[in-house]
Amino acid sequence: MGKLPTIAVCYIAAVDDSQLAQRRGPQRMTDALPEYNIVDMRDRTPEDLSPSELEQLQDVEVAFILYMPDWLLAACPKLKWIHSFMTGHDHIPLPQLKERSIRLTNGAGTAAIEIAEFVIARVLEHWKFFPQIAALQVEHKWRPIFGRALSDAHIVLVGYGPINQEVARLLAPFNMRITAVRRSATTPSPGADAVVAFTDLNTAMHDADIVVAAVPSNDDTTGMFNAEKFAAMQEGCLFINVGRGTAVVEADLIASLESGHLGGAAVDVASEEPLPPDNALWNSPVRISAHCSATLPNTMRRVHELFFRNIAKFATGERFENEVDL
Numbered sequence: 001m002g003k004l005p006t007i008a009v010c011y012i013a014a015v016d017d018s019q020l021a022q023r024r025g026p027q028r029m030t031d032a033l034p035e036y037n038i039v040d041m042r043d044r045t046p047e048d049l050s051p052s053e054l055e056q057l058q059d060v061e062v063a064f065i066l067y068m069p070d071w072l073l074a075a076c077p078k079l080k081w082i083h084s085f086m087t088g089h090d091h092i093p094l095p096q097l098k099e100r101s102i103r104l105t106n107g108a109g110t111a112a113i114e115i116a117e118f119v120i121a122r123v124l125e126h127w128k129f130f131p132q133i134a135a136l137q138v139e140h141k142w143r144p145i146f147g148r149a150l151s152d153a154h155i156v157l158v159g160y161g162p163i164n165q166e167v168a169r170l171l172a173p174f175n176m177r178i179t180a181v182r183r184s185a186t187t188p189s190p191g192a193d194a195v196v197a198f199t200d201l202n203t204a205m206h207d208a209d210i211v212v213a214a215v216p217s218n219d220d221t222t223g224m225f226n227a228e229k230f231a232a233m234q235e236g237c238l239f240i241n242v243g244r245g246t247a248v249v250e251a252d253l254i255a256s257l258e259s260g261h262l263g264g265a266a267v268d269v270a271s272e273e274p275l276p277p278d279n280a281l282w283n284s285p286v287r288i289s290a291h292c293s294a295t296l297p298n299t300m301r302r303v304h305e306l307f308f309r310n311i312a313k314f315a316t317g318e319r320f321e322n323e324v325d326l
Contacts, residue, residue, distance in 0.1 A: 061080045214241075
């Protein structure tokens, strides 16, 4: 084997320090790759480094990031590969990577199981009236509130990547009718009863009881869920977004809820994060969570395991798992 690449660990310290007890953080990296030179750049910039550390940074060929550090490309002239925790890459300057022949991998699918669990929890919370039942307990009132059955309901999963595929898998025992919406209706879609293309989204949603959005952020999906799309949904529909906040025109979502057309909505992502205190979503009927539908220890474990599998392919030039085409 040739010389092993130097690796810069650039995700923020807060991501992993809370996980040390479960050995999900930097200790896991050094345990798994003891022969590699690892430069700890968590919450640091080149200005924070000693002369010897700066020399090491010059030799970095692999960077493990959460968000793209603004200093990374200039400080690492030998950089050949960036591995990102995140699924989306709108924070990464793709043209510059392509110009320098730097390869990119992402964390797509590493949090899918827990995000799908979160979706199921939101569905059950809404349809089984858990908040209302809890409120009655606070008031010491014995008043039966009967929820709705999931069996035979129709759920439309918009964007049929790892997250919504996992939603479909978890929903299988509930005997729901599952429609997958993706770029091509001919793409194999295990777990779905029907598959339609994005061009037929309005038709697919006309009798939907639940719509779950898990689409990436790009020109095609920005503002996808607007007044027209909410109007196309069946009256009383529950809308859930666990993909990207940019996919939703939030003012239109609020208007559809306040008019009574939509029956409910839950979003784990917003067009602006952190969500400003004066954002209209806070005082709306939308159920909000702060981009926390994943479960950090499990995601950390999977994203590191993905990186470890790929580092073994680095020397051979094989195509990585989760490699992004530039």
